Amino acid sequence: MxxxxxxxxxxxxxxxxxxxxxxxxxxxxxxxxxxxxxxxxxxxxxxxxxxxxxxxxxxxxxxxxxxxxxxxxxxxxxxxxxxxxxxxxxxxxxxxxxxxxxxxxxxxxxxxxxxxxxxxxxxxxxxxxxxxxxxxxxxxxxxxxxxxxxxxxxxxxxxxxxxxxxxxxxxxxxxxxxxxxxxxxxxxxxxxxxxxxQEQGSHYRFDVLGAVLSAVGLGTFVIMLDSIADMSRPAVVPVLLAVSVASLAGFIWRQRHFDNPLLPLVIFRETRFTMAVMTSFFSFLAQSMAFISLPFLFQNVQGYTPLESAFLFTPWPLGVMIGAPLGGRLADRFSPPLISSIGLLLFVAGLAVLALLGDQPSTLDILWRSALCGLGFGLYQAPNNREMMGSLPKSRSGSASGVLASVRTFGQSVGAALVALVLSGIMNTTMDSAVTVGLALWMGMASAIVALVLSASRIRMLRR
Structure with missing residues (x-):
């Protein structure tokens, strides 16, 4: 501090x-x-x-x-x-x-x-x-x-x-x-x-049509993911998907042809920024899958009460509280992609050992695994956000901030929908609850591995 x-x-x-x-x-x-x-x-x-x-x-x-x-x-x-x-x-x-x-x-x-x-x-x-x-x-x-x-x-x-x-x-x-x-x-x-x-605003014409297309496209996408998770009205899913795709396609076309676009697509030409965005999406997808799966693992498989389950989960955010400031300090001294990759490696290891938990683990076994996930995610998150925000000029920091927030939200939404598919038995109706929750955790780990590969590839890019 x-x-x-x-x-x-x-x-x-x-x-x-x-x-x-x-x-x-x-x-x-x-x-x-x-x-x-x-x-x-x-x-x-x-x-x-x-x-x-x-x-x-x-x-x-x-x-x-x-x-x-x-x-x-x-x-x-x-x-x-x-x-x-x-x-x-x-x-x-x-x-x-x-x-x-x-x-x-x-x-x-x-x-x-x-x-x-x-x-x-x-x-x-x-x-x-x-x-x-x-x-x-x-x-x-x-x-x-x-x-x-x-x-x-x-x-x-x-x-x-x-x-x-x-x-x-x-x-x-x-x-x-x-x-x-x-x-x-x-x-x-x-x-x-x-x-x-304090800062003065600009006098350029605001892209109202782009704002509408963005809101419709992103909003219907989130609703579609919730509908997939619910599956009470499966016929609605393709309609929502079509509306979302059409709106987002119109949004991209609008951004390419409007003088002052809502989201300047030119920012994605910066490789460091784009790689940080992709890494963020897959890492938050993995975190969301783990967040939603763990209560089912603790309560339905291992027999803990909801209150005990909340206690067992607490080391994760506490680990982030330790790892995030540490990662931020290290990212100001060393390569942010390197620190992010180390954090993601710990995060992957934590998800793997959580997925390998048996039916009757000790409380300590659960606590240190949750803490490892949180520590790794915190160590990754701050350097990756620094890379995302610092890779663009200050004049583009507002756009970078909006992308950062949007990617986090949609990574979490996709992760929630995937867990719902697994737990509802849509992907495999023959699995018992232990195997089903385990599958969700392994899928989350796979997403974290994708994030790790993307993050690590940035280290090689910086050395060239």
Whole structure:
């Protein structure tokens, strides 16, 4: 932490005092955005009971938040150029806080879903440009450590979300899961107005058609993946796929022919950036498959209770909290692709030993395997994000930030759909639960190996 506040002659970025205040703003934004998935998720049964709705209907309280965010990431990243990231980030944070109040006051599921959708927009506005703000706030020599700080914050929210949700529900109603955002959010908005670097927007014409095509293409893709996982309406899947492909094809055509595209495709000509994007997709796909499979392994195969399962999973985000800052520091001194590859190697090893767990492993056996996965993923993530953000000029950092957020979301969505296919028996109806969960973990490991190969290939490219 002390290094992040250091100052050298010729440093770009903000002065140390303003830097720490801006850093607190971005950490607060990430913390609130991620906590509002993990803490609310554990409250879905309680919300379903109090609103007298089905469990399936209550899932949309989470789904709509993620869907809207996924569909609008690229749009907000481009909007940051148009109106300025200062205005966009603060506007997103204010939207998030106001809708937290409205969610807490919602009298029915319909109103709650509407306000959660708007809250998802506020979250996407913050998360889509957050990484690019680190590029402006911190000197280039500290960018890896700054990216490690981002991963640390998200991991803290992932680890603490369920515990926070359970604690709030133990002493208060579910509405307080939204009320607690208000004081933190108001303080963060007050600090953001004073600490975030101000910048003027551009006067070019915003690509409204590109934004619509992007939102439709990405949104229908996520819905299609959810439909594959559910398989209650299989006929809808090809329709959604056709709409998504057509919209994304139209989006690409639009970006090639519009003077000021939403997503400048020229950024993918930078090999370092493209390789980092591909590595990120497969690594998050692997992480998602493991995240979703492990509770089934712990509860359905090994017989642990849900509470015990949550405890067994905790070393993973704790490992990320250790590995991410370490990876960030190392990436500022050594080759980021090298550090990323070492982290992915540990991640692959962790997934392999988890997949090899027997039916009755000891608690310690599970804990160190989960910790190894988290440590490896944290060690990989910060250097890879640094490579993605640092491989493009600062003028393109907003686009890079939007791609980073979108790739993470879609890697996680594809991973969730694949696990659902495996667990539902669609891929093989003859497997018992132990073999099925094991297959999902092995598939996740295969995806992590692809990410490792892509990452390692960058080391050879740098040596040429």
């Amino acid at each position: 002390k290094a992040l506040l250091s100052w050298r002659e010729g440093d770009d970025g903000l002065p140390p005092r303003q830097r720490i205040l801006a850093m607190m703003v971005l950490m607060s934004g990430s913390l609130m955005a991620v906590l509002n998935i993990n803490s609310v998720n554990i409250a879905l049964p309680t919300i379903a009971d109090e609103l007298d709705i089905s469990s399936a209907a209550s899932v949309w309280i989470i789904n709509i938040y993620q869907l809207v965010g996924a569909a609008s990431m690229l749009t907000f990243a481009a909007l940051g150029y148009r109106i300025g990231r200062y205005r966009l980030y603060i506007g997103g944070m204010i939207t998030f806080v106001v809708t937290s109040v409205l969610c807490a006051l919602s009298p029915s599921l319909g109103w709650l879903i509407v306000f959660r959708a708007i809250q998802g927009l506020g979250s996407a506005a913050m998360m889509s440009i957050g990484p690019s703000m680190y590029r402006v706030i911190f000197p280039t020599r500290l960018l890896g450590q700054a990216m490690g700080l981002t991963a640390l914050t998200v991991s803290l929210a992932v680890a603490g979300g369920p515990a926070l949700g359970g604690l709030v529900l133990a002493v208060a109603s579910w509405q307080w899961l939204f009320w607690i955002n208000v004081p933190l959010g108001m303080a963060a908005v007050w600090l953001a107005i004073r600490a975030l670097p």
